[in-house]
Amino acid sequence: MKYPLYMKTQYILPIILLIVAACGGSEGDKNLEAKKTELDKARAQLQTVRGKIIQLEKEISELDPEFARQNTKAILVSTFIAKREPFEHKVEVRGAVESRKNVFLSAQTGGEIKRINVKEGQRVSQGQTLIELDADVIRRSIAELKTSLELATTVYEKQSKLWEQKIGTEVQYLQAKNNKVSLENKLSTAYAQLNLAMIKAPFDGTVDQLPSRVGEMASPGVPLIRIVSTDEMFLRTDVSERFIGRFKAGDKVDILFPLINKTVSTVISSVGQVINEENRTFEVEAKLPKVNFVVKPNQVVVLQLLDYVNEEALAVPTRLIQKDETGQYIYVVEKRESGSIARKVYVVAGTTSNKETEITEGLQGNEQIVDRGFRELTEGVEVMIANAEAVSAGVAKK
Secondary structure, three states: OOOOHHHHHHHHHHHHHHHHHHHHOOOOOOOHHHHHHHHHHHHHHHHHHHHHHHHHHHHHHHHOHHHHHHHOOOEEEOEEEOOEEEEEEEEEEEEEEEEOOEEEEEEOOOEEEEEEOOOOOOEEOOOOEEEEEOOHHHHHHHHHHHHHHHHHHHHHHHHHHHHHOOOOOHHHHHHHHHHHHHHHHHHHHHHHHHHHOEEEOOOOEEEEEOOOOOOOEEOEOOEEEEEEOOOOEEEEEEEEHHHOOOOOOOOEEEEEEOOOOEEEEEEEEEEOOOOOOOOOEEEEEEEOOOOOOOOOOOOEEEEEEEEEEEEEEEEEEHHHOEEOOOOEEEEEEEEEOOEEEEEEEEOEEEEEEOOEEEEEEOOOOOOEEEOOOHHHOOOOOEEEEOOOOOEEHHHHOO
């Protein structure tokens, strides 16, 4: 049976007008949010038009069985079963590898650099002398004090024996003793001054930087050599204050090393208690576990901090959630005697993570949710399921 042209165009014409209106309404000077709003509106209008087409086809089919036979076409879709599974949300923040043994050493006293005993990249041991300052004056003073101390010790020993025999006065004995003790203290001080002229390694490590040169003048506080150890490295990041209370020591955290594309798991070791006034963040530190690849201080990492867990959540791919004038919805398949149809189910979306969104209201579980082909559907349209039997959510989402 042939139908007048007006019957064919009465539901095709709105689609053409909709496309023209959508194209003509896009102006280059509209901002992104305005375009997104316009797109949502256009999609909602398209759904309305599709619904009207389906309704008209249904009414015509009731009056003309031949039309129904020729125009009834089920839309091919794939589905999965909504199941309650653990759902996690992670906060990704940029951080860095740091070392508690990463220090610049400087002299505690001024003097000319006489000798540098190490090179950059060299391994050193705790207590090893790295740099020596000019200490000739101190050494000569030590030699003089040693000579004086030897004489004072001899005098003291002799005077002590005489005093034991009640020979001489007590004053002579005390003077000899005081002279000996005074010289011992002066010698000890001289050795301490000599030690200050020696820059020694505070721990086992590696010489990372050596900006000093022989002949230069060293001053207190001026860096002479940098020593680094990888024995006590950790991970540190700054987290926005809006996440206060969500993390605590012992929480699991995944660490991504982006340059080498490797991920390791560890735990938070400490959470800062003070907010930085400049950037409104607080510090979070995590332990660096043993790894089988090279890690260096100041290396960039991405910390994935777990801030939300729901052990029995209903989650769907975020792309399946659509929106109309009533709210957000997804399509499910409803089986009837005459076949399967698509039905809108309005939902309340919760947290989104890793391209999945938690559904807090609207789904009870075990619904057959439409996956591929969902954008071609309208309320009540007949569908044909491509997968012979509904697969689990975990398989469908891959």
